[in-house]
Amino acid sequence: MEVDTSIGNENQAMPAARSGSRGFLGKIGSRIGAQTPVETCNLKASDALLLLQNFEESQQGWFWSTDASGNLTYITESVAEVLGSTSLELLGKPIVSLFLKPVDNDAGSRSLPFIFTKKMQFNALQVQAGNTAGERWLSISGRPHFDKSGDFLGFRGSGSDVTAQRKASDDTSRLAMFDSLTGLPNRASMSKKLEATLAAYRQQKRTCAVMLVDLDRFKQINDTLGHPAGDALLKQVAERLLKIVGQSGEVCRLGGDEFQIMLPDCDDRGTLGDLASKIIDSLSQPYSVDGHRCIIGASVGVSVAPFDGLSSDDIVKSADLALYEAKGNGRGRFRFYSKDLKQSAEDRRVLEEDLRDAIAKNELELVYQPIVNTKTNIVEGFEALMRWNHGERGLISPTLFIPIAEDANLIWQLGEWAIHRACEDAAKWPGKARVAVNVSASQFANDRFPAIVDAALGASGLAAERLELEITEGVFLAETNETTAMFEALKNRQVRLVLDDFGTGYSSLSYLQTAPFDKIKIDQNFVRGATEPGSRNGAIISAIVALAEALGLDTTAEGIETLDEFELISKLNVSHVQGHICSKAVSQATLIENLEGGSWRIEPSGPRHHRNDRLSMYRKVRMIHENHVYSIVIRNLSVTGALVDGLYNVPVGTKFVIDFGDGQLAVATVSRSSGNQQGIEFETRLVSDGNGGLCTSRRVSPYLIAEAGLEVPNMPAGYVPTSKIDKDSLSVPAFSTVADWKATQIKPK
The missing domain is CATH 3.30.450.20 (PAS domain)
Known part of the structure; x- marks a missing residue:
């Protein structure tokens, strides 16, 4: 049926509509x-x-x-x-x-x-x-x-x-662009926005930083408390990230326990490092989930466009490599991207394969650092520290191979070997000095661990009270009945329990009420700087000591390196001290030799005061003076200066530009000069690179470097050097290099 609904001639007045349904x-x-x-x-x-x-x-x-x-x-x-x-x-x-x-x-x-x-x-x-x-x-x-x-x-x-x-x-569109759990933009949304931002910034020569945040130990929360608890925890993580980042950037959830942050117009690595540290500190604070107290951590990788890439894919890959390096170097830290990270990632893969065979090849050994009574200076125990003497690469730092072992699920195997070897060695020591062995959170969570302790004590014949198990606060990630049962099982074996790294970010007095610890180890972060004017660290240490004494616990201060630190620690009634001020870690043979008399007394010796940490190295860099570039070597480096060699006849007060590479330029002044070595002071302090190294706070834009006539990677198509050096304007070099100096010393026959 066809119905014509035309109204007729609309020139006629339309009758006024009346109220009602008709x-x-x-x-x-x-x-x-x-x-x-x-x-x-x-x-x-x-x-x-x-x-x-x-x-x-x-x-x-x-x-x-x-x-x-x-x-x-x-x-x-x-x-x-x-x-x-x-x-x-x-x-x-x-x-x-x-x-x-x-x-x-x-x-x-x-x-x-x-x-x-x-x-x-x-x-x-x-x-x-x-x-x-x-x-x-x-x-x-x-x-x-x-x-x-x-x-x-x-x-x-x-x-x-x-x-x-x-x-x-709209809900469907939101689901496609937003994470349904946290409400944050999802991977697709962030990828689209990041690509658009970087495309616009390439034209405007602006910078944009990207952070990748990965939660440490989150899987353990899921495994122990269940996925609903894990989801609730992720929501709290999202809230904390939004609060920290605020209006300075955008936060998204990539999926699982990974988050991404975009920070437009931010390239100051001092600022970025501070933000990354705040994120790590905040996410490491305890969470309350369904009545449970949960603790996780976080690692952060940082990259900055255009220095570390131009497209969104490139810049995210760079941040991912930095994150991988941060997790591989102990977790709970941040890392900036650098060009050598690709090789570092490959080296870690090779080391992981080699580590699997290290025990069979007898490449692992234990060394022992003395733990000294602050009142008598008598050694009362030793901490067992693992060393890996690689067949081809020599000694490899534990800070490198222990995280590799954790990621590769080798930590149980290494831990079992360590406790057996430590008990075996300690049983041969003259006297009754104790041996302390570090226990990882994964070892502690394994219900077979007490049997490993029994086997080690039984095979060695070591008295249980001479074995100390150092346990970090990581075992309290989720306070469960299993945790309490493990403490009871170990204490029933009469071994001593030590709370390691106390006060490193998520300490709780509640578990000191129930966990049967015998000693608290005060983290070296509280010791460092405690003697400086205005520092509150001394008051914190004093409070920890008072707490320990009230609970009947011993205390050990770690990382003591200077006499003024030792004197402060003694004055605050810390019962034991450990650090280079007394002794570095020694071999089994050296240990036995020093204990032959029945006891070992160590008088503290070392520098009076702590100075800025200096990193010993042999690193070739370029030093620029006027229009000349010299190749020199950095012998040590601190945030305020460096010791370099490679030039002769350099007067005090001479200014240089130090080119560390990758756009890192630092203006420096020679403060002392002797022969071919100079001490230099930077006009602007260096900042932490998040991995125990130092870097400049800012980098020279690759756009400017390209415009100066130098080849620069990562530049957009069509960006080529635009200027040439006028050779006629070059001056005579002001200083002699080592090669020049040696040439003048060769006398013709």
Whole structure:
């Protein structure tokens, strides 16, 4: 059946719509009947009218019409109510005034006035209703109407409420771009935004930093408390990240326990390092999940465009390599990307393979650092420290291979070997000195660990009270009945338990009430700087000692390196001390030799005061003076200066620019000079690179380096050196290099 719903000659005045459900259709019934041929329609016109009236009353749709100026001549009462008015009040108003102007890039809504201007037919155009209590979206369709002469009379059309469909569509779009658990942007959303940002910044020569944050020990929370607890923990992590980053950047969740942060216009590595440290510290604080106290950690990798890449893929890969390095060097730290990280990652892979065979090849050994009584200076125990003497590479630092062992699930194997060897060695010592062995959180969580302790003590014959197990606060990641049971099992064996690295970020007095510790080891971070004016570390150490004494526990201060630190520690009644001020770690043979007399007394010796840490190295860099570049060697490096050699006849006060590579330039002044060695002081302090090294806070933009006429990697296509060095302007070198000096010492025969 075809029903002609035309209104007739719109030049005639439209009857005013009345309130009620019949409205528009109720007033034109006679016209419909008159224009429908009876012979082509079995349905009476009145019945057709009733059908249309019922449709309007059902509020599944509505009708509207305008005059040639776009002013309403009719609108269904039900939609008028949605718009906060009545149909009578809306008559004569422009139809476009009923809808909000688009605040986004919704091209359809923006084109509504254009459609009316061009007298175009349109279908299912979505517009947002104005003057409504909540957000309402309407879909409208219409077509222009002309008289027989072709004169435009206005529009007539229909509409429907699509709020529910629009909300469902928005929810679907949000799910596609946002993480449903935390509400943060997801990987797809961040990737799109990062690529757009970097593309725009390449044109503007601006910088943008990216951080990748990976949670440490999160899997243990999932395994012990279940995935719902893990999800609740991730929500709290997201909240903490948003609070720390604030308005300076954007945070997204990549998936699992990985997060990404974008920081536009940020390239100061001092600032970035501080932010990364704040993130690590904050995420390492305890969480409360379903009544459980949970502790995790975090590692952070940092890269900066355009220094470390131009595209989003490149910059994220760089940050990922930095994150891998941070996790590989002990976790709970940050790392900036550098060009040598690709080789470092390959080296770690090779070392992992070699580490699997290290025990079988007899490459592992234990050395022992004395633990000295601060009152008597008598050695009362030793901490066992593992060393790896690689067959080809020589000694490899534990800070490198222990994290590799943890990632490769080799820590249980290494730990079992260490406790057996330590007990075996200690059983051969003269006297009754104790041996302390470090226990990882994964070892502690394994219900087979007490049996390993039994086997080691039984095979060696060592008395249980001479074995100390040093346990970090990491065992309290999730306080469970299994944790309590493990403490009871170990204490029943009469071994001594030591809380290692106390106060490193998430200490809790609650577990000192229940965990049967015999000693607290004060982390060296509290010792370092404790003697400096204004430091509060001394007060903190004093409080820890008072707490330990009240609980009947011994105390050991780690990392004591200077006499003033030793004197302070003694004054604060710390019972034991450990560090280079007394002795470095010694071999089994040296240990036995010093204990032959029945006891070993060590008088503290070393520097009076602590100075800025200096990193010993042999690193070739470039030193620039005027328009000459010299190759020199850095012997040691600190945040304020360095010792270099390679030039002769350099007066005190001479200024240089030190080129560390990768855009790192530091202005320095010679403070002392002797022969081919100079002490230099930097105008701007260096900052931590997050991995125990130092770097410049800022780097020279690769765009500027390229414009200076030098080749630079990572530059966009078409970026080539633009200037050439004028050789005629070069001056005579002011200083002699070592090679030049040696050449002058060769006398002709």
